[in-house]
Amino acid sequence: MRGGNRLLIIILAIGLSVWGAPCSGRGFSPRADTLFAQGVRSYKTGEFLAALGNFQKILQELPPNQRSSAAQLMVAKALYKLGEYEQAIQAAQRLLEAYPKSRYSPYAVYLIAGCRFRQWKYIDAVEEYARVVGGRGDSKLRRRAQEIIDRIVETKLSPSQVEELRRKGLIGAREPEVGPVSPGVAIVGLLCPVS
Numbered sequence: 001m002r003g004g005n006r007l008l009i010i011i012l013a014i015g016l017s018v019w020g021a022p023c024s025g026r027g028f029s030p031r032a033d034t035l036f037a038q039g040v041r042s043y044k045t046g047e048f049l050a051a052l053g054n055f056q057k058i059l060q061e062l063p064p065n066q067r068s069s070a071a072q073l074m075v076a077k078a079l080y081k082l083g084e085y086e087q088a089i090q091a092a093q094r095l096l097e098a099y100p101k102s103r104y105s106p107y108a109v110y111l112i113a114g115c116r117f118r119q120w121k122y123i124d125a126v127e128e129y130a131r132v133v134g135g136r137g138d139s140k141l142r143r144r145a146q147e148i149i150d151r152i153v154e155t156k157l158s159p160s161q162v163e164e165l166r167r168k169g170l171i172g173a174r175e176p177e178v179g180p181v182s183p184g185v186a187i188v189g190l191l192c193p194v195s
Helices: 002-023 030-044 048-063 068-083 085-099 107-119 123-135 139-156 159-167 184-192
Strands: none
Touching: 002 123, 030 048, 030 068, 048 107, 048 184, 068 085, 068 107, 107 123, 123 139, 123 159
């Protein structure tokens, strides 16, 4: 029995160390899970102000936890949906600074690009979308970012701006293909931050 207890303790110790690894210095908070779930529900029903409040509580009232980086992204997304683009950019940048290796980082950059587009800062938007295209993350997001770059180049930029982006290496020498849909509509459909 003594050997069995020792083995059980070793297995539990290994299990707990592996389970806690993704949190890397952050604690587990059941309240964070509850607030996050409430925030997501509000976000999905279009109650962006209520969602924002729940996500901000996770960041402001609780110590760092398993939901901190996701809550930071959702703060940025809620602000985007509320049309608060500069604040959304700041929230996304906080995620990139606090959690540079987060799996949510590409989504934060994509959101910054969308905000720049909504502010009519098309060159800045292309630069941010190019970071998504050249970065890590899911291939669908990178493809969407490339599609938006192509649409911006087709519909929003002057020839001199296109040439500037080429010199910077942000777009290739090829001419973007014109799609069958209205370019403005296509961009707006692609812009929405990933749900």
